[in-house]
Amino acid sequence: MVKKIYVIVFIFTLLVGALPGISAYADSTTTAKNPIIWADVPDVDVIRVNDTYYMTSTTMHVNPGVPIMKSKDLVNWEIVNYVYDILAANDKQTLSNGQSLYGQGSWASSIRYHNGKFYIVFASNDIGKTYIFQTTDIEKGPWEKFELAGGVYHDMSLLFDDDGRVYLVYGAGTIKVIELTSDATAIKEGGMNKTIIQNASAPGGTGGLGAEGSHIYKINGKYYIFNISWPSGSIRTELVHRADAIDGTYEGKIALRSGSNSNSAGVAQGGIVQAPDGKWYGVLFQDYGSVGRIPYIVPMTWSQDGWPVFGDVNDTGIPAELSKSWVSSDNFDQRTDKVGAYHTEVASGENDYNGSNLGLVWQWNHNPDNRYWSLTDRPGYLRLTTGRTSTSILNARNTLTQRTFGPESSGTIAIDVSHMKDGDYAGIAAFQQNYGFVGVKMSGTTKSVVMVNGSSGSAVEAASIPLAQDIVYLRTELDYKNRTDKAYFYYSLDGVRWASIGNTLQMAYTIPHFMGYRFGLFNYATKTTGGYVDFDSFKIDDKLSGSNFDTNLKYLQVNGTQVSGFNPSIYNYSIDLPAGSVPPQITATANDPGATVSITQATTVPGTASVTVSRDGLQTAVYTIQFNTPAVVAIEAETAADNSVNAYVYGNANGHTWSLVDGQSTKAMLFGPDNGYAQSGTDAASLAADSKLGYKINFATAGTYNVWVLTKTPDFNGDSVHVGLDNQYKFTANGIHGVSGGQFKWANLSGNNGGVFGGATLSVTAGVHELNFWGREDGFIIDRIYLTTSDATTDPVWPSVEPKVPAASLTADSSVKPGSSFTVGVSLDNLKQSVYAQDLTLTYDANVFDYVSTVGANNNIQVVTEDKATAGKVRLITANIGGVSGTSTPVLNLTFKVKAGVQNTTGTIATTQAKLGVAPEGTVIQAELSSKSIAIGKIEVVVDKTALTTAITNAQGLYDAAVVGTLPGQYPQAAKDALGVAINTAKAVKDNSSATQAQVDSATAALASAVDTFKAAVIKEVSADLNKDGVVDVGDLAMAAYYYGKDSASADWAAAKIADMNNDNKIDITDLAYVATKIVN
Incomplete structure (x- = not known):
């Protein structure tokens, strides 16, 4: 076994180095900054039991499901258990018969604690059921499982009311309530079941995503329901409704509409929780591209009239020092404890306990088959054995995952591949629908390191490098900074020298998977089962390391000329050459002077040349150059005027026909006269009544042909033509004047570029076919016709009829x-x-x-x-x-x-x-x-308005959420008006296309200053401790009563104003009531 001390040291480094995405803090006076977890932890729900917080989250298609997360400070979280190991074992859960449950599974769980018992309720979209799990020991189990009748209760929230009744609030757009039995095990027969908010989205705006993600609480006798909406033209918005009865009349308002400093997407969806010191916090999340949906802790206060007021989304307001991490390196040593999740028996035995205990950071893609993985077969290693064949990583069983994280992350494996079988793939993936991986591929008895890019919807092997040893090191690195969302792949033969392989994966958060990218450790078979690999270690890092040396070419030349479009990171090129060409000679130079460049020249045309770059035993890059001989058919358009067997003009459309005119080369064919006529119909009857050009061609080579014409158009009212093959309509090319501009120019009618649109290629079999052009807009001229299987975008080279001179x-x-x-x-x-x-x-x-x-x-x-x-x-x-x-x-x-x-x-x-x-x-x-x-070209001055745009978005969110009044947490009208003026001033600069960078920077700074001024204007809560004895009691109320009736005109106002609780320069019943409420509270 490879020695693993370095991994243990690395885990400790992660803990003190604030991975992932959380800053470490030197002392308790510094507050933790958001996001608290820069990883995919969506649909969070949080409770506090004594001094401990517990949180659950959506995990959909990965198992075990619904993690139980624990924290003492709302900032540091660790996974301590899961609710279930698997929910079911049908075709979707086991990736069988072409089915899957990507993006389905368990959604939006609700966690509650009542009378010594924990309750977690969630719906499974693929099964179509809602479950409620119960336990007295949330960290160890065991769990009881109950199924609620009625199917899926969307984004539900559980409430135990003071009177012993139990409710489930749920819905999307329309919010409903249904009553459960007192033990929360079933729907209560004859219980409450009704709509309580008809259009919950209304406070946030119209259109877009309807209000969902319910979280219900009963606080001080009122019922509060928090939801998310996403109105058209706005950002994700947190809403709150309240009523005096659970089925009463609800009033609603916007609770939070704000992006963060790093991302303008709205922070919303989640619940609230009260800390032991009495402070309140919102636990919400933000969409952050391909890394997923990341949690935020947002300070919250209550307005005088009982509405929640959220604070700055960038700062949790919690003094904390990081001590725990959501992700972990792993030596694959056996854990002592077995996970305490609810166990589901499966007849096949595939979910039986196999004696191996993985770390809780790991989850399987879909259901695992426990018969084919082990930590005990070779202690200190994770063994993955193929138990069935698969066509790709997306339908392979036993892919082990954990979350990637931002702003940068990397995962490195050491893997023993000595027991792979023909057709096996094993390695590490950046796993989502648009996946990429670096792995080892077994072909017969030959191993190779491959990089596969699945972003196109199919697995494309972007690179393959021979491997002559059994232990190899593989790495994927992910860059989420500024929503870059790119993944890179590397391999090493010794774990020290690293070479890049393949191409860059452009990651994307796709709705079918509905999950942020994960590290995925995999081994799947495509031909024969029974092969296995042993993962020695998995190591994470919070920075990108890249390659140890430059692994690509500096120059790639064909006959001494740089290959057109050469890019060191592009490894495949295609070059068209005339038939009979001598195979060109390839020359190449590597960026790394110490690298070896090996070239295999093409011997024929068509043919392939290759360039291999290697150093110190690492084959770092392979470039291929394919020389093609495209099929070409060249026709002088005017031959149709001869009306021969092989070329002809037929038909007349309202006095319009194809006729002979002067061309650029010799003669050409015009669809005229040019007097504004257009024939748009493409059905058989319309084309039969049109004027047609016909050219019979004996195609020597079958293939897909681009149709080029040397054409001249009068304007955009005379620049389209219908094209067909064998008198069958194929397409209409439009916009050709964008290429011609009134001059004879080559236009690719199939290419849809240069302004041309509507075109398509022609699929032609070998043999005689007829090419057709029907007139569409008059004034259109065709001089020459050039059909080619080449996809080159350069103008065709017309076959010469005369000897070419030097x-x-x-x-x-x-x-x-x-x-x-x-x-x-x-x-x-x-x-x-x-x-x-x-x-x-x-x-x-x-x-x-x-x-x-x-x-x-x-x-x-x-x-x-x-x-x-x-x-x-x-x-x-x-x-x-x-x-x-x-x-x-x-x-x-x-x-x-x-x-x-x-x-x-x-x-x-x-x-x-x-x-x-x-x-x-x-x-x-x-x-x-x-x-x-x-x-x-023109000297371009680029003005960057990104910071100004973000500042405006954040300021607008602050403005929209601010409540005008005289109560604590509210703002003076003048302060809000001043902020509004500042926002509009900044918008004017943003919208001014002539604004200079200096003006934009000045506007950004001015708006930041205005925001600071506005925040400082918030009305602070006045202390009711008038006698300064540290408590609020009747002694303080007595002082307020003593000064009752005084105002700023009173002679003793200097002493009396201590009782002016609302700063209105008088002592009245409002001030006495305020002191009295503080006594009660």
Whole structure:
């Protein structure tokens, strides 16, 4: 066994290092900041029993289910038990016969304590039942299980009333109540069963998510029901309703509508709890992208008239120092205690106790099969054995999970794969519907490390690297900072040197799973069962480590030219070449000078080349370059005017037909006359009455073809055409004027880009087919037609009918950014003889560009002379060692830079002389010249309004929640008005597209200052301890009565005003009543 002392040390580091997502605090005067748990713990419900808090949460499709969480301070939580091990064992729970319960299972539990017993009630959406579990020992069990008749009671909340009656409040949009028996084991026959709030969403606004997530309490004789709503155009909002009777008339209001400093999504949904010191807190949660739904503790007070008032969502207000963590590294040693969850017997024996006790941070995806996992078969290891075959990790049994966490987290495993079987996959996943994993794949007797990306809806093997050993280390890292939501994958052969593998997983919180991403340890079979793997350790960290060294290519070149669209993190490329092409030569350079680059060249076209990068035994990256020969059909459109067997014009639509006009090359076909006619129908009768072009084509190659046309459109009222195959309508391409702009331009009618929409490719079998065009809008001209199986977005190259002459061609980007450097490539094209030297002169707009330097396209191209004395011109004399020839050979790369301050213009670079030296003859060829026009964009000034937008959202939430009045917790009208003015001023800056960064920053600071001023204006609760003896009693009431009737005009007001409880400059019955209530309380 690998020594595991480092893991134990690491766990201790986690505890004192505030993982996950909670700050550690040095002393009790500092308060804990939200979120208290930066991990997926949704639908929280909390109670306090003496000095201990207990909390439950939704766990849906993972088991054991409904965790029991314990805390002494509301900040530090640990899992101490679960309610049940599994609920049932049907096809959904066991991932059988194509079924699952992702996003279903147990939802929104309610926890209560009454007369020495704990009660937890929840509904299971997949089973369609509501259960209530009871126990006297919530941390150890055992549990009793009862089923409530009537099916699912949505987002219910349990209430034990003072008179011994028991109620369940539930619903979505409409809130209902149903009465239970006094022992809370069943629905009470003839008991209360009615709607109590018809439209619970109304206080928050209209539309969107209806009010749900009920939490009911009876406090000081009143019934309070808390719900969440999500009105249209707003954020998640906490609502509260109250009434004097449980079925009385409820009045409602917004309790909290606020995002946090780190996320504008509303903090809402949950309940409230009172601490031993009398303070109240809301326990709510916030949606935070792919990490899930994360809990917040929000301070709460009560207004004078008995409404809850929530405070700052960013600060719990609780002095606390972190001592517990929600997640844990694990050596997979046996726990002493068995989990005290309710046990469900399964006839197959798959849920029988197997003698192994996992840590409580772990939960299985769906039901585990306890026959196929163990901590005892090899002590100190978690063994996962395949018990059935699966098609992916999503339907595999026995995937062991625990929560990932923010803002950063990583999970690392050490795994022994020596007993895997053919078709097995084992490793660690970032687990959700759009999953990704790094693992070991067994193919026959060969092992490989693979990265699989499942974000597309199917498992895509993004990388595969041979593995020649049995113990391997795998890691997934997750970045949740600023909602980045990306996962990265790594492997190591020794646990020290790490290499990245595959691509980046863009994580997404999907509703089908309805759960934040989890670490998933898995082993599943696709062919044969019985293989097993042993997990030696699982290690978590709260930071991203990445690779130890750069593992990718710096350059990837084809015949000396960088591959178009090359990105070091993209490993697969496809290049189209003409039929009969000589296989290109691949060259590559790694970023890491110590890395080894191995290249396997393609031997044929079509064919594949590959580049492997490795170092110190780690194969770090594999790039593949696929050379394709796309099928091409090229047709001159005017051949239809001949009305031959193979090409023809047919039909007339209201005087409109296809006719011959001048084209760009020779002639073209116009659908005219151009007088505003349109024929939109695509049914058989409409097309039969239309004018049609028909071209019969003998397709040598079956495939999916893009339809390109060289076209000219008059305007957006003459830029669409119907396209068909074999006289059957296929699609209508629109918006072609966005490409043409009144000029002859190539437009891909199938491509849906450049403004073209509505297009589609044509699936064609080999043999004779007829391509059809029907007129739709008049004025549309087709000059040439080009069908190709290539998906290239560059304009088609029309097959030449004349011999091509040698040319010195320029390549460059058509547009560049102001101040940027860019490359202009020079290639020698159409060479039948071997060229060994060239004398080239290039000119450039010296008021737009600065010339920088020139290098050969490869080491065999040597720049002998560089004459750049004259601004706007450079002469280059170069030699080609070994000579160059062929269709197109890159020879030079010139670097230019846009001059400082130049923007919104176009500059030209051109070859004005190109003499090529041929050997051994020693003759000189004058090559055809070339030029490139390059557009320079506008200097963009980016103004970041993110902080201002967040500040406005938070300030607006504060404003909306503020109550005007003279009571504690309320605000003066003038203070609220001033905040409103500040918010509107900030909004004006945010909405001003011309605002500068300085103005935005100033507005942000001003609004922050206004918020601070507003918070300081809150009316504080006045002490009724008038005699300062530390208690409020009749002595204090006597003092208030003594000064009764005094006001600010009284001679002894300086002494009397101590009894002015509401600061209205007079002593009256309101002040006496206030002191009296404090005596009672």
